[in-house]
Amino acid sequence: MIRSKWIYLSVAALMGTIVACVVPAVATPDPNAVGTSIAQTVIVGVSQSAVPLISSPTFAVSTLTFTPEPPTLTPTETPTATLAIAPTSTVPLISVSVNTNCRIGPGRVYDRVGALLVGETAEVYGRNSTGDYWYIRNPDSGAEFCWLWGEYATLLGNVTLLPVYTPPPTPTPSPAFQASFDGLDSCVGWWVELQLANTGGVTFSSMSFTIRDTITDTVLSQTTDSFTNLGGCTNSNTADELTPGNTRTVSSPPFAYNPTGHELRATVTLCSGNGQTGLCISDITRFTP
Numbered sequence: 001m002i003r004s005k006w007i008y009l010s011v012a013a014l015m016g017t018i019v020a021c022v023v024p025a026v027a028t029p030d031p032n033a034v035g036t037s038i039a040q041t042v043i044v045g046v047s048q049s050a051v052p053l054i055s056s057p058t059f060a061v062s063t064l065t066f067t068p069e070p071p072t073l074t075p076t077e078t079p080t081a082t083l084a085i086a087p088t089s090t091v092p093l094i095s096v097s098v099n100t101n102c103r104i105g106p107g108r109v110y111d112r113v114g115a116l117l118v119g120e121t122a123e124v125y126g127r128n129s130t131g132d133y134w135y136i137r138n139p140d141s142g143a144e145f146c147w148l149w150g151e152y153a154t155l156l157g158n159v160t161l162l163p164v165y166t167p168p169p170t171p172t173p174s175p176a177f178q179a180s181f182d183g184l185d186s187c188v189g190w191w192v193e194l195q196l197a198n199t200g201g202v203t204f205s206s207m208s209f210t211i212r213d214t215i216t217d218t219v220l221s222q223t224t225d226s227f228t229n230l231g232g233c234t235n236s237n238t239a240d241e242l243t244p245g246n247t248r249t250v251s252s253p254p255f256a257y258n259p260t261g262h263e264l265r266a267t268v269t270l271c272s273g274n275g276q277t278g279l280c281i282s283d284i285t286r287f288t289p
Contacts, residue, residue: 092124092157094134094148102146105167106133108244109201114140116148124155126165135165173201175279177242179268181287182249187233189254192289194266196227197247202279204242204270211252215262220253225274242270263288 099117103110106128116122116139125145126135134153138146147167182195192211198204210221228238230251242248252266265286272278 090157092155092159092162093121094124094136094156095119095121095154096148096152097154098152100149100152102136102138102140102148104143104146105170106147106149107167107170109170109173110147110168111171113143113146114138121156122148124157124159124162126163127159128167129164133167171201173244175202175204175270175272175281176200177204177268177270177281177283179266179283179285181266181285181289184260184289185230185232185251186258187230189256190258190260191230191254192252192259192264192266193229193249194252194268194285195247195249196242196268196270198242198244200281201244202272203244204272205240205278206271206274206276207250208267208269208271208276209250209252210267212265212267213255213259213262214265218255220255222253223276260289 094116096116096118099115101112102114102116103112116136120139122136122139124134124136127133128135128147132150133147134150134155135145136148138144176199178197178199179194180197182193185191185193194209206223206225207227208221208223210219212219226238226240227242227248227250228236229249230236239248250268263286265284267282267284269276269280269282271280
């Protein structure tokens with residue numbers, strides 16, 4: 001065994017000497033061997049550095065399945081109470097110390113369409129040329145605007161710039177009244193007293209009074225340009241006219257007897273002019289004193 005090992009070492013030393021003598025420099029490498037070596041080196045390098053790409057290419061898939069975020073556009077600004085222009089109202093306001101009617105025109109001849117009550121306020125949009133009526137938003141339902149008398153009014157705001165409105169044409173007034181029995185009086189004879197209430201828009205200046213006793217068929221009549229209440233024997237009083245909204249007690253022509261218990265029929269005609277002229281209207285009432 002020892003001998004064999006010695007022989008092997010001797011042969012190896014001899015071969016090394018021969019190679020050193022025969023190959024003094026590096027021989028030209030075989031191109032095929034070099035290419036093969038390079039390829040093996042590249043393959044080894046790829047195998048060592050890019051194993052994940054060859055075995056399971058993921059290519060950062062997570063970046064391809066992104067969830068889009070909402071657009072970041074600047075939103076349109078929504079006006080808020082702090083941004084909106086909210087100047088103090090320039091429309092004057094009106095209130096009253098006494099409940100006041102509101103009409104379709106500046107005057108009592110116009111129809112009433114509402115009322116401004118104490119504690120309420122209304123917007124003012126105009127005035128008449130004399131400044132005693134104000135054109136306001138109607139505080140009641142119905143007509144949107146109406147005219148308010150300014151006698152009891154208090155205004156808040158600048159009214160100097162309010163327009164002056166021309167009122168609507170004055171409505172044609174219509175005569176109307178009601179007659180009702182008011183008693184039987186006497187001094188020299190007996191007479192009936194009637195209360196006359198002017199419920200229309202016409203002032204009356206003359207009166208015709210006819211009264212008939214349906215029991216005795218007695219008829220008494222008078223025409224006058226005044227309205228007289230005999231008032232017993234000493235309290236007579238007379239008025240020249242009966243204006244709209246007012247009442248007067250008038251006396252009939254006297255009977256020579258006491259008509260108590262008799263059915264009486266009274267016909268009263270009132271006219272706007274003296275002597276029973278102008279606009280006239282009649283009312284008939286029956287009663288038993």
